[in-house]
Amino acid sequence: MTALKLELRGITKRFGSLVANDHIDLTVEPGEIHCLLGENGAGKSTLMNVLYGLYEPTSGEIVVDGTPREFRTAGDAIAAGIGMVHQHFMLVPVFTVAENVMLGHEETQALGWLDRRRAKKKVLDLVAEYGLAVDPDALVEDLPVGLQQRVEILKALVRDAKVLILDEPTAVLTPQETEELFRVMRSLRESGVSIVFITHKLKEVKAVADRITVIRRGKVVGSADPAASETELASLMVGRPVDLVVHKEPAQPGEVRFALDKLTVLDDFGNVQVDAVDLELREGEILGIAGVQGNGQTELTQAILGLRRPAAGSIRLDGRDITALSPRKTLDAGVGFVPEDRQHDGIVGEFTVSENLVLDLVTRPPFGNGISVDPKAVRDNARKRVAEFDIRTQSIDTPAGSLSGGNQQKVVVAREMSRPLRMFIASQPTRGVDVGAMEFIHQRIVAERDIGTPVIIVSTELDEVVALADRIAVMYRGRIVGIVPPTASREQLGLLMAGVDDPELLARAAGNPNLVTEDDSTATAEGSAPEADPTAGEEGQA
Amino acid sequence: MSNTLITPEAEAPQEASGAAARTLRAAARRRALITGGGFILLGLYALWAFGLGTKSGIDATFGMTVSGSGPEVGDLDVAARATAIAMAVLCMAAGVARIVLAPDNKLVGRLTAGVFVVAFLVAFLCWAVAGKQMSFAGALQNTMLAATPLILGALAGVIGERSGIVNIAIEGQFLFGAFGAALTASVTDSLWAGLIAGAVAGGLVGLLLAVFAVRYVVEQVVLGVVINLLVAGLTGFLYSQLMRPNADKYNNPDIFQSHAIPLLSDIPVIGPVLFDVNIIVYLMYALVVIVHFALFNTRWGLRARAVGEHPTAADTVGIKVNRTRYLNVSMAGCIAGIGGAFLTIGTVGSFSKDMASGAGYIALAAVIFGRWRPLGAVAAALMFGFFKALATSLQTLQTPIPTEFLTMLPYIVTVFAVAGLVGKVRPPAAANKPYVKG
Numbered sequence A: 001m002t003a004l005k006l007e008l009r010g011i012t013k014r015f016g017s018l019v020a021n022d023h024i025d026l027t028v029e030p031g032e033i034h035c036l037l038g039e040n041g042a043g044k045s046t047l048m049n050v051l052y053g054l055y056e057p058t059s060g061e062i063v064v065d066g067t068p069r070e071f072r073t074a075g076d077a078i079a080a081g082i083g084m085v086h087q088h089f090m091l092v093p094v095f096t097v098a099e100n101v102m103l104g105h106e107e108t109q110a111l112g113w114l115d116r117r118r119a120k121k122k123v124l125d126l127v128a129e130y131g132l133a134v135d136p137d138a139l140v141e142d143l144p145v146g147l148q149q150r151v152e153i154l155k156a157l158v159r160d161a162k163v164l165i166l167d168e169p170t171a172v173l174t175p176q177e178t179e180e181l182f183r184v185m186r187s188l189r190e191s192g193v194s195i196v197f198i199t200h201k202l203k204e205v206k207a208v209a210d211r212i213t214v215i216r217r218g219k220v221v222g223s224a225d226p227a228a229s230e231t232e233l234a235s236l237m238v239g240r241p242v243d244l245v246v247h248k249e250p251a252q253p254g255e256v257r258f259a260l261d262k263l264t265v266l267d268d269f270g271n272v273q274v275d276a277v278d279l280e281l282r283e284g285e286i287l288g289i290a291g292v293q294g295n296g297q298t299e300l301t302q303a304i305l306g307l308r309r310p311a312a313g314s315i316r317l318d319g320r321d322i323t324a325l326s327p328r329k330t331l332d333a334g335v336g337f338v339p340e341d342r343q344h345d346g347i348v349g350e351f352t353v354s355e356n357l358v359l360d361l362v363t364r365p366p367f368g369n370g371i372s373v374d375p376k377a378v379r380d381n382a383r384k385r386v387a388e389f390d391i392r393t394q395s396i397d398t399p400a401g402s403l404s405g406g407n408q409q410k411v412v413v414a415r416e417m418s419r420p421l422r423m424f425i426a427s428q429p430t431r432g433v434d435v436g437a438m439e440f441i442h443q444r445i446v447a448e449r450d451i452g453t454p455v456i457i458v459s460t461e462l463d464e465v466v467a468l469a470d471r472i473a474v475m476y477r478g479r480i481v482g483i484v485p486p487t488a489s490r491e492q493l494g495l496l497m498a499g500v501d502d503p504e505l506l507a508r509a510a511g512n513p514n515l516v517t518e519d520d521s522t523a524t525a526e527g528s529a530p531e532a533d534p535t536a537g538e539e540g541q542a
Numbered sequence B: 001m002s003n004t005l006i007t008p009e010a011e012a013p014q015e016a017s018g019a020a021a022r023t024l025r026a027a028a029r030r031r032a033l034i035t036g037g038g039f040i041l042l043g044l045y046a047l048w049a050f051g052l053g054t055k056s057g058i059d060a061t062f063g064m065t066v067s068g069s070g071p072e073v074g075d076l077d078v079a080a081r082a083t084a085i086a087m088a089v090l091c092m093a094a095g096v097a098r099i100v101l102a103p104d105n106k107l108v109g110r111l112t113a114g115v116f117v118v119a120f121l122v123a124f125l126c127w128a129v130a131g132k133q134m135s136f137a138g139a140l141q142n143t144m145l146a147a148t149p150l151i152l153g154a155l156a157g158v159i160g161e162r163s164g165i166v167n168i169a170i171e172g173q174f175l176f177g178a179f180g181a182a183l184t185a186s187v188t189d190s191l192w193a194g195l196i197a198g199a200v201a202g203g204l205v206g207l208l209l210a211v212f213a214v215r216y217v218v219e220q221v222v223l224g225v226v227i228n229l230l231v232a233g234l235t236g237f238l239y240s241q242l243m244r245p246n247a248d249k250y251n252n253p254d255i256f257q258s259h260a261i262p263l264l265s266d267i268p269v270i271g272p273v274l275f276d277v278n279i280i281v282y283l284m285y286a287l288v289v290i291v292h293f294a295l296f297n298t299r300w301g302l303r304a305r306a307v308g309e310h311p312t313a314a315d316t317v318g319i320k321v322n323r324t325r326y327l328n329v330s331m332a333g334c335i336a337g338i339g340g341a342f343l344t345i346g347t348v349g350s351f352s353k354d355m356a357s358g359a360g361y362i363a364l365a366a367v368i369f370g371r372w373r374p375l376g377a378v379a380a381a382l383m384f385g386f387f388k389a390l391a392t393s394l395q396t397l398q399t400p401i402p403t404e405f406l407t408m409l410p411y412i413v414t415v416f417a418v419a420g421l422v423g424k425v426r427p428p429a430a431a432n433k434p435y436v437k438g
């Protein structure tokens, strides 16, 4: 395969009066992994969309192997050997994996008849070659986000791209999946493919980058050595020193405020995703829920919010049964909720930033009274939150959908954390936000805990769970298989996440035979309730 | 080793555990109880009104042949009262079966519903036709007459919405197609030219819709209604200014004659209905098959659906979203235009003002009732056509049912079908969403 050298010269892209890219020069050498670092809204995605032919640059040129090229559509860029994995999924949910992979360059027989067998085989070949297992016949909408990301990567690989753009592919991946991706990236580099890799996780940058370019507010502000420390990279990116460690006092847990009792939740197909989970959450503590994606975390949070009616069991908040409440009522009961998929459940893209900041609050004072809305209060609130959470937006009247990915996330977090809460539950609260914003959001979550609010953090990001949580519950196949303190070793957490419940192995991993049973609640949570267990076993065999 | 341990795929979820399964079963039982109970109650009503409400000793006669076409089949005479009672009992039996047999079995649900509907209908017909004669074969023929344009219009709707553009303008495409076909066939004296003109006329209306929806990003529902009014006005004007004064010259087309397919048209009862028809109906059969298979099995279909579900994703793999939409909506317009042509050169033989009379909107309902699938839409259109034909037949029979009610019948059935039976369906995600690039 002939390698390809790519140069961006003086690329400028304006959206109205906003300059998203300001005379950016960037060279990607054949066979290198080139990391783009930059805050939320710095213009990384915009630059890549220009390169990929989706946005037309206001000025500047793209030079491929010495010849200037013009990419008017993504098709042109693809033809030139450029592939891209987008920050937000570009998959058709109702199509199968194979259909998504072949879309745009379909294998056909006479009359344009789809050759599904060949398409499927192509997917399976790639799966075998790169070890990215996924069922070609599965519907994409049924796949957990980690697997969807895999499909995106397969889509890019199937076209034999010579330059591969990866826009925050790891934001939704578990550490193991990320490791797999790195393996793929390295082997692609061996074969001469150059890769532009965007991420906010500095560890990853250090692990794979050959070269690093830092962008701030639309301009290239310099390059960095992959050997530089994380703190150095962070401050170069944000333009100020960043504290990468979460500072918090030990928790002062009070009485039990929130409790799940044998909660059982099914997915749309009637499969048990949350299996008789018992859980107690105390005032002023952060409970982290760790686990590999797809082990019931999504359904658990949906059930708590009322998006999914539990099949059995109960949810109690401050002594009140909230099991059957609608999402509206649950929010009114004082539950703050950050959903895992911000684009889908967190914001309304066509609405403005200020509207999105009061989305679920407009029916109540101070923003409204159920009949009319007070526009001034809404705007004042928006200005305040935008400043407080450092949301990078052109104005508070900008449609939220045009914000950069990280800034959309900040909008969701800002909305949910800006009212008095009785409980706060967040899925991947810092997905896609830069280190500076992450620092801030983490501080806010700890502050929320310190005023007594019970907090649940669901994250596949082990670092985040360990940094924030006062207790960590590990979910595996719909059950809480263990509750450990954040001091537990990575090996122990890893084993629990893999569903290993051999006490001896766990104790060895923990380096402390007493650790597993240190907390009394573990015993009940672990095997779920004694009487539920045998029934579940029977059904399982039936 | 740690690697193998730590990367368990989120495996196939487990069977429902005890509590969950119990809850699910309870819900299914409740649903079965409600539906089954409904069947029994309606069955009781049928027993009272249709069974006991019919005098004993008289027959209901159903004609099974239309003279001059297909093999001769004798009339069907049934003892009205006895049959109605039997059917009412069958309705109730379906209800009981729904409750007693496996409540969460989908097949049982469908089967019992099917039995109920047919039995109820037969009971009703026995009562209505008691002592008289109704041509069942004639009703079937009228069904096809009403359904043919509806099916073509619904195909146009399916293609449009699947590509992300709501085609409210089917009505306008019908009208313009009917007008274009009548005019051209009259002037050129060629039915084929008329048919092509009808398709082109419908295609033009489709193109108009596409231009305003894609290029000028106009709200598609409003746009469609406006286009329908525009076409109605335009054809109405041309009709009164041009066609009516010179009807011989401009509004006097031939009609496509029917052709019987050997063997197939010899099937008793349905043979002549389905296989002794004119070329537009045969064309409709072909289009149904082609559109259905093309939509789900060809590159064109895959891309059309991608554009209608997630245009941004389609764009990122190099598919030209707006061009695809232009093409598909225009093509859909052509198909609806053929449906319009059927109204003039396929049946009546002349154009008249507003002759589509709302069929375009019914076709749209068929799209939704058919869950955006061509074959589903066909079933919906046939159902509407059947009830319409039934209503017409009963009107001429002078049954105790008020005529106004009979005129409403097909629409009532459609409303109930769309509202009640369709249940939770999801339209194409990007229907009515213009695609504007950054």
Ligand SMILES: Nc1ncnc2c1ncn2[C@@H]1O[C@H](COP(=O)(O)OP(=O)(O)OP(=O)(O)O)[C@@H](O)[C@H]1O
Binding pocket: A015, A018, A020, A038, A039, A040, A041, A042, A043, A044, A045, A046, A047, A087, A392, A393, A394, A402, A403, A404, A405, A406, A407, A432, B438
């Ligand atoms: N389609 C658009 N219309 C208007 N403004 C846009 C559009 N796309 C991006 N922007 C603006 O351009 C700026 C750069 O956004 P971009 O998505 O490139 O940031 P980013 O560096 O990828 O950030 P993140 O790390 O959060 O993904 C932001 O201020 C964003 O609001």
Ligand SMILES: [Mg+2]
Binding pocket: A044, A045, A046, A087, A167, A404, A405, A406
């Ligand atoms: Mg981005």
